[in-house]
Amino acid sequence: MRILVLAGAGALVWTLPFTLAIILVLAVVVISYQQTLRAYPSGGGSYIVASDNLGPPAGLIAAAALLIDYVLTVSVSIAAGVAAITSIVPGLFTLRVEIAVTFIILLALGNLRGIRESGTIFAAPTYVYLFAIFGLLAYGLLRDAMGTLPIYHAPAGWVPSTGIETLGLLLILRAFSSGAVALTGVEAVSNGIPAFKPPESHNARIVLIAMGTLFGTLFLGISFLVTHIGIVPDPSEKETVLNQLAVSLVGEGSPYHYLVQVSTALILVLAANTAFADFPRLASILGADRYLPRQLQYRGDRLAFDTGIIFLTVVASTLVVVFHGSVTSLIPLYTVGVFIAFSLSQSGMVRHWWKLRAVDKLWWARALFNGVGAFATMVVAIVVGIAKFALGAWLVLLLIPIFVILMVLIHRHYTELTKELHAKPGDEILSRGLVPNVVVPISRLDHPSLAAVNFAQAISSDVTIVHVVENQAEEEQFRADWNAFNFALPLVIVESPYRRLIDPLLEYIDEIDERDPERPVAVILAEFVPRHWWEYLLHNLTAWRLKFHLFNRRNTITIDVPYHVGEGAGEILGGFNIAKKR
């Protein structure tokens, strides 16, 4: 719901006809999404609806467009939030890029540390904002009714008259873009149905209508007042239109002016935060369908979540820097993506109703609604894509096919592999019962090594100990030490005159493989788990490198026997010290 606030902050300028056109598009989208939510009660984002009805390619295009848009949501919202602040503290304007990047990083850190959206924390700013902004509108309308509305005087330095036509197009775009931002909220609701209280689909539809109504009212009200006061937007973007409105109505620096701006900034930062939840959600759906790395599907696991957040942060920050934190520059990019996704989703719904034409007598009415939605959003996507192509829309139009191709390749990789690795009942008996040749390389006769040797004896009757020496003297010394212990195991000493370690061991394993190619080789490595992380620099490096080489050998199993040093190091049991677990 917060997302619709962007509309008020995006340096808005409009005239009433445009406003009405935008409200119409919004209405069409909200109504047609009512139908989507009814048809897909368990979650109907653009990716699902488009791939379900139009086939995977359409779904992937929608998905790529949306993934890009979630990134842009962060850039645009934060840029707009910073604009709200610099409107009241103009001295910060030159630092807006730095401030925006700082906000993005703070949000990312918060999310990495697990601060998720919990309705209660975020509800307060939302209500404060709605109170402030509707209060402002009500006051403005009251003054209008009383005939005391102030007249706006543009500062002397401004040249608002130049290029009326460009300004005209700019007006349409800005207005549509604001609408677009509100529509991302629609997409979030559609994807996130399962997160609503039951009856989920019903509640989601109510939220959608409430959002649409609030946004429409806000939009209409601000538009009306801005036109009547005669506000001209600041061409340098130093002041937002909402700020101009607030200053005109309640006076520069009044407490109410600050309330409006601060609550706007806050709500915009929170709006950016929604993308941090939306992005991993869509990535998880794509991961489950094998269009993104399989691991991403486990949304509850840190890896998937963290990967998404870091990706979002880096790309969103880069965009803010590249576009100098300008909301006007970022919004066209945003608009293209979201309207492509919407158009595909709506087209999918038309197809959906066509398929149900035998069952549903009203199919043509429903298809008509979605058809109008599909058409309207497609027109917006095309207009913005062409008009703003050189100014950044090309980037989005280039990235969408790249993402789609990447997802197709990932999908093909998984599909082919699944076929190749497919196991059928009966395969399990192919190799049963082949006891491995166990090799234990040890460098010293200490407790970690003993633990490894003991484990080897526990799992196989065929264990060989290997030790690498540089010369004869070392060999004799080690044999003597070894014989003092009571192991009934063969000891192989490998001589390596140049103090190499890995190669002689690998050569020895090769020999075993040649002697006995049918049985697997299992190499047991004693590893030392130190008290502090930096101590790893002094230990295990050889074991890790050996492991890497072994991993690339066929038919070779690697076994790590970790030895924990520290509290309870004295208690040796089962080959290990088990004082405290974990």
Place this chain on the structure above:
Amino acid sequence: MRILVLAGAGALVWTLPFTLAIILVLAVVVISYQQTLRAYPSGGGSYIVASDNLGPPAGLIAAAALLIDYVLTVSVSIAAGVAAITSIVPGLFTLRVEIAVTFIILLALGNLRGIRESGTIFAAPTYVYLFAIFGLLAYGLLRDAMGTLPIYHAPAGWVPSTGIETLGLLLILRAFSSGAVALTGVEAVSNGIPAFKPPESHNARIVLIAMGTLFGTLFLGISFLVTHIGIVPDPSEKETVLNQLAVSLVGEGSPYHYLVQVSTALILVLAANTAFADFPRLASILGADRYLPRQLQYRGDRLAFDTGIIFLTVVASTLVVVFHGSVTSLIPLYTVGVFIAFSLSQSGMVRHWWKLRAVDKLWWARALFNGVGAFATMVVAIVVGIAKFALGAWLVLLLIPIFVILMVLIHRHYTELTKELHAKPGDEILSRGLVPNVVVPISRLDHPSLAAVNFAQAISSDVTIVHVVENQAEEEQFRADWNAFNFALPLVIVESPYRRLIDPLLEYIDEIDERDPERPVAVILAEFVPRHWWEYLLHNLTAWRLKFHLFNRRNTITIDVPYHVGEGAGEILGGFNIAKKR
């Protein structure tokens, strides 16, 4: 041997008394090192001699000084080599830092790819250089004898008269420093005795004398000619003294002039290359003595060698950049370190002879020689350290104690740990025969999973298969699939509603530990080895994270069963495809 060439390139200026003083120091050092080589036939670097006779602290100070000096050898030699080139191509002077860093990186890459010193490749440039330089000297002396020696005229812009005293100190320093560079050659010979042909010690001594004689002659000859021609060094360092000499004698741009400069540059680059062998050699000795990470002792292994080379490259390049590629600025740093190491080594030898006083009647004569060497080198170290303290010597004097403390801490860590981990005969029976609880987490029923299950059955009679599901439907599906196979193994299904994977598995392993705390748990992970490295992004990520968590648990063994996809993926044997090994 090449190292002594630096002397001729280090922007040398001297007068005959200084020359004689330096030759005297060189003679003292060469003679006293004759004694060291005789006493330490298996390698007698400063670290070994000092720690043997004066105790580990003195040895560590010498070692720290030498490690720093090997880095400086690279910086100084390359800077001098570049100076030889820019003397004939003055247009490159402004690019000297970039050229020097490029040379260092090229040398490093060559060494990383395994281009070591092979006598034959490097012999040719050495002979060419010796031929060129001695030819130049002979020609100069001939002209002097015939009375046709040219007179040097300093360019009009130079102000060589200012600050005769500073120039005086500078002269001494430069000259001593040149001697110092030659002395590093002495250290290299002493550390590297085992690399000589047998009889090693004898041959090393001969090389040392030859080096000393060649350097002395070269030094004296250049000094004589420079003085007689009246050459004044270029205060801007744009031209080396050797270049001035060559231009005076054979004319600017003559082929012989180029021969002298190019062979000098080449030999200096090769001189830098010696540090790439010396540094790992000393690090290996320190690693074997547990003053540096143990792994470094295996010089034949890539890790130790590569670590040393990367360290050298980064630090040497940084120094070249910080000191703007100026040989004059770098040489004092170099001098301090090498003379500290020498002084400690010589003092150690005095003590050595004192200990042998009962056996060796001539002990006092030998001790006297080494004593003079120790005193002379100590004086140089102190003079340079004080005179050049603010200009960079402070850095060396700060780094030496830091390195020493670090090495002491590393040594203490290893010593304490060895005591803690010490195993005595009898310890090996503590845990013999405890069969592990084997857990095999599987996510799919494919060939990699079957391989893991088969290996589990081969090593233990107590195997549990674990599978994580999100809901009841998934559980039923998996049970049905599993039952189609003919495994007589318990299957545990863990439900994880939020699609988490790692935590439920760890909790299950905790349960096993609680039920049966005495036996170790072994977790078998089926890992997929893809055809291309980038495919790792799509696989195994969960297994790797699980492994990390398991590594930090006490009493838990991790077993990797890799499954190689690709050629021969069809042949499954021993649980693996074994078409081609490695």
